[in-house]
Amino acid sequence: MKLTSRARFSTICLHAGQEPDPSTGAIITPIYQTSTYVQEALGKHKGFEYARTQNPTRMALERNVAAIESGKEGFAFASGMAAIGAIATMLKSGDHVVVSDNTYGGTFRLFDKVLRRYQLSFTYVDTSNLDEVERAMTPATRMLFVETPTNPVMRITDLRAAADLAHRRDVRLVVDNTFASPYVQRPIDFGADLVIHSTTKFLNGHSDSVGGVVVATRDDHIEWLRFVQNAEGAILGPMDAWLVLRGTKTLPIRMERHNANAMALAEFLASHPKVTQVHYPGLPAHPQHALAKKQMRGFGGLISFALGSLERARTLLNNVRLMALAESLGGVETLISHPATMTHASVPPERRQQIGITDDLVRVSVGIEDIDDLKDDLSSALSAV
Numbered sequence: 001m002k003l004t005s006r007a008r009f010s011t012i013c014l015h016a017g018q019e020p021d022p023s024t025g026a027i028i029t030p031i032y033q034t035s036t037y038v039q040e041a042l043g044k045h046k047g048f049e050y051a052r053t054q055n056p057t058r059m060a061l062e063r064n065v066a067a068i069e070s071g072k073e074g075f076a077f078a079s080g081m082a083a084i085g086a087i088a089t090m091l092k093s094g095d096h097v098v099v100s101d102n103t104y105g106g107t108f109r110l111f112d113k114v115l116r117r118y119q120l121s122f123t124y125v126d127t128s129n130l131d132e133v134e135r136a137m138t139p140a141t142r143m144l145f146v147e148t149p150t151n152p153v154m155r156i157t158d159l160r161a162a163a164d165l166a167h168r169r170d171v172r173l174v175v176d177n178t179f180a181s182p183y184v185q186r187p188i189d190f191g192a193d194l195v196i197h198s199t200t201k202f203l204n205g206h207s208d209s210v211g212g213v214v215v216a217t218r219d220d221h222i223e224w225l226r227f228v229q230n231a232e233g234a235i236l237g238p239m240d241a242w243l244v245l246r247g248t249k250t251l252p253i254r255m256e257r258h259n260a261n262a263m264a265l266a267e268f269l270a271s272h273p274k275v276t277q278v279h280y281p282g283l284p285a286h287p288q289h290a291l292a293k294k295q296m297r298g299f300g301g302l303i304s305f306a307l308g309s310l311e312r313a314r315t316l317l318n319n320v321r322l323m324a325l326a327e328s329l330g331g332v333e334t335l336i337s338h339p340a341t342m343t344h345a346s347v348p349p350e351r352r353q354q355i356g357i358t359d360d361l362v363r364v365s366v367g368i369e370d371i372d373d374l375k376d377d378l379s380s381a382l383s384a385v
């Protein structure tokens with residue numbers, strides 16, 4: 001099961017980071033549910049001393065995701081937010097960060113309510129417009145934090161141009177790649193320094209684990225993240241690491257279906273008379289369709305659409321039967337949500353309006369069910385609107 005340097009994406013997803021278990025030959029990396037490791041003699045051990053610092057199941061996942069994202073090393077955390085918290089420890093008081101204005105609400109909350117207390121400052125701009133990014137940069141800027149596509153209005157940032165701009169100013173480019181998944185885009189290939197994921201989403205893919213991961217490329221970042229992961233201790237537990245590792249084996253075939261179903265549903269919604277707007281980068285009408293085609297493989301599993309009023313959105317949400325009304329995304333089952341009152345409720349209303357998260361907007365994380373059943377469900381819910 002040795003991977004050659006020519007191994008392709010699906011093969012990497014299935015095998016990277018995993019060897020048959022040395023004690024039994026088990027093909028699947030076991031769940032090493034242990035807190036410590038017995039040492040043979042003082043100062044003599046097998047490289048494992050304490051499970052916050054080293055755990056074979058977590059390490060297999062970290063190597064697997066690092067390979068999938070074409071990075072050098074990965075670090076797994078207890079949640080996506082813990083992974084973003086670890087990234088933030090790379091900053092020092094006085095540092096400034098430029099952030100996508102449409103970033104996940106929890107990320108905004110961490111930056112705005114917690115990290116600003118430590119004399120870090122943040123400027124939120126539409127990173128799909130790199131002139132705005134450049135204008136927002138100051139001599140204190142140390143990080144450019146990008147989400148692309150953004151959640152839920154699907155703006156796309158040109159990753160290669162963003163990396164070039166950041167590097168000209170000695171700024172690190174961090175990409176939260178949760179929304180797209182590494183099947184759809186690999187930011188490190190375009191020059192990103194660090195990639196983070198909420199593994200809770202497409203990497204796990206089965207809605208049964210909460211976790212996060214950081215993938216790094218530079219040795220100084222790797223050294224710091226390894227230190228911080230152990231020093232702060234917000235590690236991913238072995239059971240969750242195992243669940244995500246199982247998820248990444250099927251990432252490519254799941255993503256093919258997510259992509260295909262989302263494309264078909266976006267076309268269906270775009271031609272529906274009760275839908276006033278559809279946000280999906282795969283539609284030729286999307287303002288950045290050409291860029292999306294250039295840097296994405298397929299267009300991802302998320303769609304958002306507007307219905308004209310909060311009341312109409314509420315009626316739709318109350319009338320779907322197959323789609324589950326729930327937060328989160330990236331699982332095999334289709335979830336439908338109302339960003340203004342659910343995922344983005346922590347974003348102040350004026351800011352929500354500014355970035356296009358209107359009260360009539362509905363988001364769908366399109367699962368891998370039969371597309372005709374998904375269309376039937378939306379069709380009958382729309383007839384009640």
Ligand SMILES: Cc1ncc(COP(=O)(O)O)c(C=O)c1O
Pocket residue numbers: 079080081082104106107147151176178179197198199200210211212328
């Ligand atoms: C884009 C994005 N980043 C980060 C997070 C945070 O991840 P977690 O919920 O695993 O802490 C989420 C969660 O929804 C997300 O959508």
